[in-house]
Amino acid sequence: MRKLTRILSFTLCIMLASYVLVGCTKEGSSKLPLVTTKDEAKIETPMKIRMVNRLDVAYVVDGNPVLKKIEELNNIKIDLEVPPLANYNDRINIMMASGDLPDLMYLWNLDNKYSTFAKEGLLLPLDEYLTNAPNVTSKSTKEQIQAAFVPETGKIHAVTRPHVGSNMGALIRKDWLDKLDLKMPTTVEEFKVVAKAFTEKDPDGNGKNDTYGLTIKADAKETFMDPAITGVFGARSLLALDKNGKINIPESDGSYMKLLEFYGELYKMKALDTEFYLNKGTAARDKWKQGKAGILIDSMKSNELFAPSSTDLKKANPAAKVDFMYPLKNPEDGKRYSYQTTSVWGGYAITKAAKDPKRIMKFIDWGFSDEGITVTLAGVKEITFNDFDLKTGKVTSTPEQKAVSDKSLGWFNFITSIKGIRIVNPGTTDEERTQYIQLENNFFKDVNVVETLPESIVPGVLDERNKMVDLEKTKLELSVKYIAGQASKDEVEKFLKEKYVPANKTLVELTQKFYDTSIKGKK
Amino acid sequence: MNFIPRQVNINAYIRIFEYKMIRTGYANTVFITLIGTAMHILLLVMTAYPLTKKKLKGRNVILTLFVLTMFFNGGMIPNYYLMRELSLINTLWSLILPGVLGAYSIILMKNFINEIPESLEEAAIIDGATEITVLFRIILPLCIPSIVTLSLFHAVAAWNSYFSAILYISKRSLWPLQLVLRELIIESGISEVNAVGDEGAKLTPFTLKMSAIMIATLPIMCVYPFLQKYFMKGLLLGGVKG
Numbered sequence: 068m069r070k071l072t073r074i075l076s077f078t079l080c081i082m083l084a085s086y087v088l089v090g091c092t093k094e095g096s097s098k099l100p101l102v103t104t105k106d107e108a109k110i111e112t113p114m115k116i117r118m119v120n121r122l123d124v125a126y127v128v129d130g131n132p133v134l135k136k137i138e139e140l141n142n143i144k145i146d147l148e149v150p151p152l153a154n155y156n157d158r159i160n161i162m163m164a165s166g167d168l169p170d171l172m173y174l175w176n177l178d179n180k181y182s183t184f185a186k187e188g189l190l191l192p193l194d195e196y197l198t199n200a201p202n203v204t205s206k207s208t209k210e211q212i213q214a215a216f217v218p219e220t221g222k223i224h225a226v227t228r229p230h231v232g233s234n235m236g237a238l239i240r241k242d243w244l245d246k247l248d249l250k251m252p253t254t255v256e257e258f259k260v261v262a263k264a265f266t267e268k269d270p271d272g273n274g275k276n277d278t279y280g281l282t283i284k285a286d287a288k289e290t291f292m293d294p295a296i297t298g299v300f301g302a303r304s305l306l307a308l309d310k311n312g313k314i315n316i317p318e319s320d321g322s323y324m325k326l327l328e329f330y331g332e333l334y335k336m337k338a339l340d341t342e343f344y345l346n347k348g349t350a351a352r353d354k355w356k357q358g359k360a361g362i363l364i365d366s367m368k369s370n371e372l373f374a375p376s377s378t379d380l381k382k383a384n385p386a387a388k389v390d391f392m393y394p395l396k397n398p399e400d401g402k403r404y405s406y407q408t409t410s411v412w413g414g415y416a417i418t419k420a421a422k423d424p425k426r427i428m429k430f431i432d433w434g435f436s437d438e439g440i441t442v443t444l445a446g447v448k449e450i451t452f453n454d455f456d457l458k459t460g461k462v463t464s465t466p467e468q469k470a471v472s473d474k475s476l477g478w479f480n481f482i483t484s485i486k487g488i489r490i491v492n493p494g495t496t497d498e499e500r501t502q503y504i505q506l507e508n509n510f511f512k513d514v515n516v517v518e519t520l521p522e523s524i525v526p527g528v529l530d531e532r533n534k535m536v537d538l539e540k541t542k543l544e545l546s547v548k549y550i551a552g553q554a555s556k557d558e559v560e561k562f563l564k565e566k567y568v569p570a571n572k573t574l575v576e577l578t579q580k581f582y583d584t585s586i587k588g589k590k
Numbered sequence: 591m592n593f594i595p596r597q598v599n600i601n602a603y604i605r606i607f608e609y610k611m612i613r614t615g616y617a618n619t620v621f622i623t624l625i626g627t628a629m630h631i632l633l634l635v636m637t638a639y640p641l642t643k644k645k646l647k648g649r650n651v652i653l654t655l656f657v658l659t660m661f662f663n664g665g666m667i668p669n670y671y672l673m674r675e676l677s678l679i680n681t682l683w684s685l686i687l688p689g690v691l692g693a694y695s696i697i698l699m700k701n702f703i704n705e706i707p708e709s710l711e712e713a714a715i716i717d718g719a720t721e722i723t724v725l726f727r728i729i730l731p732l733c734i735p736s737i738v739t740l741s742l743f744h745a746v747a748a749w750n751s752y753f754s755a756i757l758y759i760s761k762r763s764l765w766p767l768q769l770v771l772r773e774l775i776i777e778s779g780i781s782e783v784n785a786v787g788d789e790g791a792k793l794t795p796f797t798l799k800m801s802a803i804m805i806a807t808l809p810i811m812c813v814y815p816f817l818q819k820y821f822m823k824g825l826l827l828g829g830v831k832g
Contacts, residue, residue, distance in 0.1 A: 151769055
């Protein structure tokens, strides 16, 4: 027995000692044997594509009829990975850093990480492949394709997902407007009157002083640069020219300060949510859905009338009516402006691990075809819809089919708009769809949309932005304090003049140089 | 704002439980917690007990190797690579195995076992008990306070784990509860919960979020008061006299 115990102990010690050898592996021995495309072509089995995609919480992967249809039509087998939404970028970073590359991946932001991946050769350049992608090139604008350009490599490394045009505004409670006999505000002064009335005149009729005119969030540097308001004061995006035809930042010409003064006045009147500085993430939207605020400014597009921002509000309060407020008029010329970057919703990149990039590109191009658009946006006939008219964007389905499509479609698509016009019009009834189309048409009639390329395509800009992370944080904190009356105008102006604007000098110079050579020079 | 609710009903809790991801998240978390804690205790006792024997050759070397892991860690990328090589990606074992045995727990348990008089073991051996019998029938019953304490540490950590799931799990059916909660609360997936069930039951997103948080924390809050005395006893006996 003792001998047996000794043998057992000795064996366990050897096993423990051999643990240190775990790190020693033959290079390349860890690669799993894969069926190559040639082999698959011979035996005609579907090509396996490992794909990482950012999909909404409702999306179901197992037994998804739309996914199955996509695979059938393209003769592929998609091994779909769906990381958590909140940490999607973290997961992508880990996969790229560890070398565990998928074949095809969706990149939510075409930012400095995207540029880094491209520079390090992890993402294939797609310029050559795009010449054989007729659906992509015919249904995307040049600017949308160009939005994925990486200046450091001089190539395009992702196929951008064209998104709906830049019709940003605000949501407003129409039932409150009607009850207080007010009209939709079109100017800053009208907006202040409406916001004040929403705060003081008990628009929800519950006898309590518990509503605000307006709620916003305070945790993002873009918060005070919402397109619903920026056009009023001329606060532009980086690549939009100022009055003198030059590249400049709104913090240098006083337009940013005017924005803060606008919010500050609303705060003093108590028309702005007095706890707005605590609104992080979706807190502002939650307050809106609870019926606490009459106006929501949070990157709202007109389709939000039919999205959870409105539908959740109506579930809690069936009497609520929501309308869409266009950007307010600039007092100088009485026109409405909307400063926007090229409307894309991330992009799809093919990594260097892909065995057959041409085939994957063909799959992406299929996603831009009429058939691909029908399957990815409407689904499978008789399972998720009865009828889909590509021209009008009307989807006809039964409630049962809608329930299936809600779980099967999600954000798994390659294109949501063609040259700025949304493909599938939101709304469940003809009345709602008509309302949406009217809002879109009127937007482009009434609003001057100034669309520019994203700043990520300017060489060096993202690196400059990275250097200013702490400065941006300080600017945001100071802006919030000023609006809440905790900091003076002089303090903010001093900070902007002495620290913020000088720190952005290189950024502005790089952008001006890029504009002069690559945009103005080519016109 | 009222402190006492104007209307008391449990619709939010019902709605939360009707949402499939909450149920699968709960099941996964319970599995990770129970199996992980059981494995943790078994491995812990089997590791700590031999290390108390002075006659064990190489004891100090082994102990040093364990302690080194407290200071140095491979890092996120090597760990991810290791999980991938072991084919543990997208399995619940990737959430259980990496943290199943920690050096800190081994040291605490070893110190606790050291306090047990050797004469007890000697008496048992004289009576014909084997080493395994001594471990499971003499040592283990005397270590209950320490075992309960360390089980609680591990169980709470396993219950709250979500970052490992972010790294290693892509399949939603394998997401633990905390990750499901994070998706619902931070990413406004709460509207998906609201879509489940009767359209007539109107619930605000805030109510649903708070209900989800309560559901996630209630089990641990219920268990802790019963284990508290063992927790305090175990900390003092294992930690101070070591």
